[in-house]
Amino acid sequence: MPKVNSYQDISQIDRESKKDFIDRHSPFIHVADSAKAGEVLAVNVKMGNEYVHPDELDHYIQSIKLFNGESLLAEASFLPGTLGNKAGHAEVVFNIVPLKDLSLVAISYCTKHGLWQSDPQVVKVSE
Amino acid sequence: MPKVNSYQDISQIDRESKKDFIDRHSPFIHVADSAKAGEVLAVNVKMGNEYVHPDELDHYIQSIKLFNGESLLAEASFLPGTLGNKAGHAEVVFNIVPLKDLSLVAISYCTKHGLWQSDPQVVKVSE
Amino acid sequence: MPKVNSYQDISQIDRESKKDFIDRHSPFIHVADSAKAGEVLAVNVKMGNEYVHPDELDHYIQSIKLFNGESLLAEASFLPGTLGNKAGHAEVVFNIVPLKDLSLVAISYCTKHGLWQSDPQVVKVSE
Amino acid sequence: MPKVNSYQDISQIDRESKKDFIDRHSPFIHVADSAKAGEVLAVNVKMGNEYVHPDELDHYIQSIKLFNGESLLAEASFLPGTLGNKAGHAEVVFNIVPLKDLSLVAISYCTKHGLWQSDPQVVKVSE
Numbered sequence: 079m080p081k082v083n084s085y086q087d088i089s090q091i092d093r094e095s096k097k098d099f100i101d102r103h104s105p106f107i108h109v110a111d112s113a114k115a116g117e118v119l120a121v122n123v124k125m126g127n128e129y130v131h132p133d134e135l136d137h138y139i140q141s142i143k144l145f146n147g148e149s150l151l152a153e154a155s156f157l158p159g160t161l162g163n164k165a166g167h168a169e170v171v172f173n174i175v176p177l178k179d180l181s182l183v184a185i186s187y188c189t190k191h192g193l194w195q196s197d198p199q200v201v202k203v204s205e
Numbered sequence: 206m207p208k209v210n211s212y213q214d215i216s217q218i219d220r221e222s223k224k225d226f227i228d229r230h231s232p233f234i235h236v237a238d239s240a241k242a243g244e245v246l247a248v249n250v251k252m253g254n255e256y257v258h259p260d261e262l263d264h265y266i267q268s269i270k271l272f273n274g275e276s277l278l279a280e281a282s283f284l285p286g287t288l289g290n291k292a293g294h295a296e297v298v299f300n301i302v303p304l305k306d307l308s309l310v311a312i313s314y315c316t317k318h319g320l321w322q323s324d325p326q327v328v329k330v331s332e
Numbered sequence: 333m334p335k336v337n338s339y340q341d342i343s344q345i346d347r348e349s350k351k352d353f354i355d356r357h358s359p360f361i362h363v364a365d366s367a368k369a370g371e372v373l374a375v376n377v378k379m380g381n382e383y384v385h386p387d388e389l390d391h392y393i394q395s396i397k398l399f400n401g402e403s404l405l406a407e408a409s410f411l412p413g414t415l416g417n418k419a420g421h422a423e424v425v426f427n428i429v430p431l432k433d434l435s436l437v438a439i440s441y442c443t444k445h446g447l448w449q450s451d452p453q454v455v456k457v458s459e
Numbered sequence: 460m461p462k463v464n465s466y467q468d469i470s471q472i473d474r475e476s477k478k479d480f481i482d483r484h485s486p487f488i489h490v491a492d493s494a495k496a497g498e499v500l501a502v503n504v505k506m507g508n509e510y511v512h513p514d515e516l517d518h519y520i521q522s523i524k525l526f527n528g529e530s531l532l533a534e535a536s537f538l539p540g541t542l543g544n545k546a547g548h549a550e551v552v553f554n555i556v557p558l559k560d561l562s563l564v565a566i567s568y569c570t571k572h573g574l575w576q577s578d579p580q581v582v583k584v585s586e
Contacts, residue, residue: 079576080526080564082460086226087244116289133302137391140411140531148461148573150521154297155409157394157443160278162243162302170281171298175260183461189411192529195460206336206437206449208403264514267404267538272334275446282536284570286520303456310334317539319402322333341466370543387556406537408551414532416497416556424535425552429514 082185088128102129103191105142105184106201107199114179115203123154123184123196124169131168133161137190139168145183146176176203209312209320215255229256230318232269232311234326242304242330250281250311250323251296258295260288264317266295272310273303303330336439336447342382345419354385357445359396361453369431369457377408377450378423379440385422387415391444394423399437430457463566463574466576469509483510484572486523486565488580496558496584504535504577505550512549514542518571520549526564527557557584 084103085104088097122141131139141155152172161168168198170184180201186194212231214262235249250269252258268282281297283313288295295313307328313321339358342351362376377396379385384394395409415422422435422440434455440448466485469478489503501536506512512520522536535551542549549567561582567575 079463079465079566080529080531082463084460085311116291118293135412145461150284150461150568150570151287152281152297154279154299156279158278158389160299160301161327162304164302166245166302167300169300170279172281172287173294173296174287175291175293176291186460187531189531206338206439207399207404209336211333246365260418262539275334277334285516300453312333314404316404370545372547382547404484404538405541406535406551408531408553410534411531414555415556418497418556420499420556421554423554424533426535426541427548428541429545429547431543459490 098129101196102126102131105186105196107184107196112202115205122171123137124167126167130165132165133163140189141187143185146180179203213322225256229253229258230321232313232323234309234311234323241327242332245300249298251294253294257292259292261288267316268314270312273307306330352383356380356385357448359440359450361438361450366456369459372427376425378421380421384419386419387417394443397439397440400434433457479510482508483512484575486567486577488565488577493583496586497552503552505548506550511546513546514544521570522568524566527561560584
């Protein structure tokens with residue numbers, strides 16, 4: 079299996095370059111903690127919290143996938159230049175309609191540094 | 206070439222079922238008219254304006270692509286069930302960073318009714 | 333709509349650079365003329381017949397889609413470097429199982445020169 | 460992380476239904492053991508060796524990705540019906556041009572049973 083890198087809490091990491099490397103490659107899921115069954119829920123997935131990632135021809139974020147448990151919900155793919163060839167945060171908002179509790183995980187692919195997964199994000203879904 | 210259906214102004218159409226068919230299959234681009242070069246611009250692409258599209262196993266919106274002129278910027282793909290198997294508006298927000306004027310077109314694919322393109326949406330981009 | 337370029341018979345074209353440009357950007361479908369319903373049919377889609385296309389970071393074949401009429405059957409997507417960063421023929425073989433006559437069209441996307449479609453390829457499918 | 464299921468040697472498994480489940484969900488890479496640098500190498504990825512997988516609206520093989528180590532080389536995605544809605548072997552042939560030794564892994568996604576990876580397949584590449 080290609081290695082899937084996991085987010086590590088960068089406040090526990092000393093080396094600045096390592097903080098930067100981990101943060102900019104990690105997808106972060108921004109979503110409400112709770113939702114209503116059958117109603118639209120916006121799920122924002124953004125690469126990096128504090129640090130930006132290059133958008134270069136040989137080094138860019140090529141895709142962001144959103145899973146609920148083992149199930150793929152949606153995927154965004156990008157070409158180099160989407161962020162104007164400047165460092166930035168690749169980002170996508172998917173609108174989904176949950177029917178029951180969600181356990182969301184995002185997985186991104188960097189063309190130089192491979193696969194990265196977010197922490198799981200639980201959404202309580204009530205009737 | 207598979208036929209690419211184009212949006213038609215539904216206010217000019219009499220038959221309710223035809224209005225519904227065209228509207229729910231058409232991607233609509235919601236974006237500011239003008240933007241600053243090098244800054245993040247949110248581009249929302251939403252299927253249907255007034256009418257909703259099914260999200261069924263054999264009939265759903267499988268992808269939305271965003272072009273600038275001839276160039277593909279980004280693509281979202283969905284699996285059936287993303288909208289809770291209810292009729293709704295498939296929707297995605299891409300964040301892009303323009304460097305010059307944009308002429309955006311979205312193309313969606315419905316698993317039963319094929320390819321549909323939006324009207325072009327021009328964004329003036331200034332320094 | 334982004335322009336979709338169509339194959340033109342290059343034997344009718346004089347200018348060498350234009351022959352090369354058209355040929356290397358066109359998907360060609362290689363498939364049997366007839367098939368048995370319910371049996372596996374290999375469909376080869378190859379970019380270019382006589383001329384090769386670059387595989388460079390800023391100029392490569394990013395995808396090949398296979399349609400039957402208006403229906404998308406399958407898609408291959410590539411990253412730069414799949415062809416060793418040398419000029420070559422991007423190529424994919426999809427195995428499909430037809431139930432009735434096919435009218436296949438392939439559409440490719442070059443990151444510099446946009447969308448290109450093949451001539452339609454008809455396959456007679458008998459019981 | 461969504462669980463990524465790995466191939467297990469089914470000759471070591473007693474229960475017929477488990478053999479079937481594992482085999483039909485596993486991608487198998489069929490490729491030469493050795494190749495010449497800079498020359499085209501066909502890589503066949505086929506789902507299942509002895510057992511077939513459904514091709515139903517709610518249960519089909521949606522994608523097959525090919526990695527070399529951590530690097531994504533190419534991806535095929537399918538819609539339900541590619542195999543005529545009969546059980547069969549989803550299959551794709553990618554032509555790649557290696558420059559040095561390869562360690563290929565394929566990862567597939569079943570819309571009901573999630574992610575599955577193949578055993579790694581090493582290809583010695585000589586000048």
